[in-house]
Each structure stands twice: as C-alpha cells, then as structure tokens.
Amino acid sequence: MKKRAVPRRKRKHREAEVRQYQRQLRFLAAELAKAEERQRHRIAADLHDDVGRALTLAKMKLDLICRDEKDGRLAGLLAEPANLIDQAVRDMWSTIFELSPPPLYELGLEAALKWLVEKHREEHPGIRFAFEDDGQPKPLADDVRVVLYHAVRELLFNVVRHAKASRVTVACLRDGDKVSIEVADDGRGFDPAAVATRDTRKGGFGLFSIRERLACLGGRFEVKSGHGCGTKALLVAPLKGVRNRKGRR
Numbered sequence: 001m002k003k004r005a006v007p008r009r010k011r012k013h014r015e016a017e018v019r020q021y022q023r024q025l026r027f028l029a030a031e032l033a034k035a036e037e038r039q040r041h042r043i044a045a046d047l048h049d050d051v052g053r054a055l056t057l058a059k060m061k062l063d064l065i066c067r068d069e070k071d072g073r074l075a076g077l078l079a080e081p082a083n084l085i086d087q088a089v090r091d092m093w094s095t096i097f098e099l100s101p102p103p104l105y106e107l108g109l110e111a112a113l114k115w116l117v118e119k120h121r122e123e124h125p126g127i128r129f130a131f132e133d134d135g136q137p138k139p140l141a142d143d144v145r146v147v148l149y150h151a152v153r154e155l156l157f158n159v160v161r162h163a164k165a166s167r168v169t170v171a172c173l174r175d176g177d178k179v180s181i182e183v184a185d186d187g188r189g190f191d192p193a194a195v196a197t198r199d200t201r202k203g204g205f206g207l208f209s210i211r212e213r214l215a216c217l218g219g220r221f222e223v224k225s226g227h228g229c230g231t232k233a234l235l236v237a238p239l240k241g242v243r244n245r246k247g248r249r
Contacts, residue, residue, distance in 0.1 A: 044100035136174035163187025
C-alpha cells in the first residue's frame with residue numbers, strides 16, 4: 001500500500017513544532033550552563049573564604065611557633081607539616097582557578113585567555129604556546145565570556161591530549177559587532193565530522209557541546225582540520241548588547 005502524503009499545512013505545523021522544541025532545548029541547555037557556572041563560582045568563593053583562611057591562619061601559627069622555639073627541635077618537627085600546608089594552599093589556588101578563574105571576572109576575557117595560555121606553556125614546555133590580541137575593546141555579557149573561556153580551555157586540553165602539536169596559537173580579535181577567537185595548532189589533525197558524530201555517544205572532544213552553547217548565545221563554532229593538516233577552531237560570539245538589539249528587530 002502507498003503511504004498517504006502528509007498535507008503541506010500539517011507538515012509545516014510539525015516542522016514549526018520541531019523548531020520550537022529545539023529552541024526550548026537550547027534555552028534549557030543555556031540555563032543549565034549558567035547554573036553550572038554559578039555553582040563553580042560559589043564553590044571557588046567558598047574555598048577561598050573558608051578553606052583558604054583556615055590554611056593561612058594555620059601556617060601563620062606554625063611560623064610563630066617556629067620563631068619562638070629556642071632549641072630548634074620543635075621547629076624541625078614542624079617543618080614538614082608547614083610544607084604540607086604550603087602545598088595545600090598551592091593546590092587550593094589551582095583548584096580555584098580551574099573552577100572559576102579570577103582573571104575572567106576581574107580583568108576580562110583577554111586577560112583570562114592570556115593567563116590560560118601561559119599556564120599551558122608552563123605545564124607543557126614541549127609545546128610552543130602563543131597568545132595574540134588586537135587590543136580592541138570587546139565588551140561581553142557574562143554568560144558569553146564564560147562560555148568562550150571554557151570553550152578555549154576545552155580546545156587547549158584537546159590539543160595537549162590528542163593533537164601531538166608542537167605549536168599552538170590563540171588569537172582573540174574584534175570583528176565588527178562580534179568577537180572572534182581562533183585556536184590553531186600544527187598537530188596531526190582529525191576528521192571533525194566523525195568527532196562531532198561521536199560527541200553525543202562517547203563524549204568526543206566536546207565539539208558538539210561548544211557548538212550548541214555558542215548557538216544559544218547567537219554565535220557559531222567552526223572547525224577546519226584533516227589528518228596531518230593541523231586544526232583551526234573558530235569561536236564567534238556577539239558583543240554585549242548585540243543579541244538584544246537583534247532580538248528586537
């Protein structure tokens with residue numbers, strides 16, 4: 001038996017429903033991302049205010065005891081716990097920066113990206129990392145700034161873990177009413193289509209998540225790569241106020 005054709009009006013109605021459903025999913029994904037970032041920021045603040053204060057006071061008291069000790073024996077015994085506290089403080093600051101980097105909120109996206117590149121340069125001396133900025137003002141809404149930072153962080157993580165690159169460049173530029181960030185490497189490359197397909201089932205490289213989150217913000221994400229050709233990932237997002245103006249048009 002022949003299948004009955006779906007009337008044009010009914011088909012258009014179903015397509016509109018699908019588009020509306022997709023918009024709702026993207027909105028929910030964006031709200032989830034905001035909630036996650038608020039939670040990360042709160043945990044980082046709690047670590048700084050509570051754990052950081054307690055560790056600092058403990059270290060100060062140990063230092064006072066060591067200075068007041070006459071024969072030096074107790075100071076020798078306390079040297080190891082003092083060193084452990086110093087290491088705990090360093091680990092705590094590293095965790096705070098991973099959760100919610102202060103430069104991102106205090107100095108802006110460019111400063112946070114520069115810090116991120118420098119951090120990777122220190123941790124991976126076998127790879128040449130470079131950061132480029134055109135010096136143009138790039139006012140960004142908080143949610144856009146956060147998504148862009150974490151997207152670049154994810155891309156750099158992927159480069160270090162998968163690309164076998166010797167050189168990586170992060171370039172942050174203003175393009176009219178948009179900000180454009182390119183993460184380029186000279187690594188072994190990959191098939192973006194295959195990775196995007198794998199994203200939803202096995203985690204992939206996070207490309208699908210980056211693309212969806214940027215789409216929710218009125219931006220876009222493009223990847224150009226191929227086996228043996230390196231990779232160029234482009235993140236584009238609207239500057240502050242652009243989304244609202246477009247929404248009223």
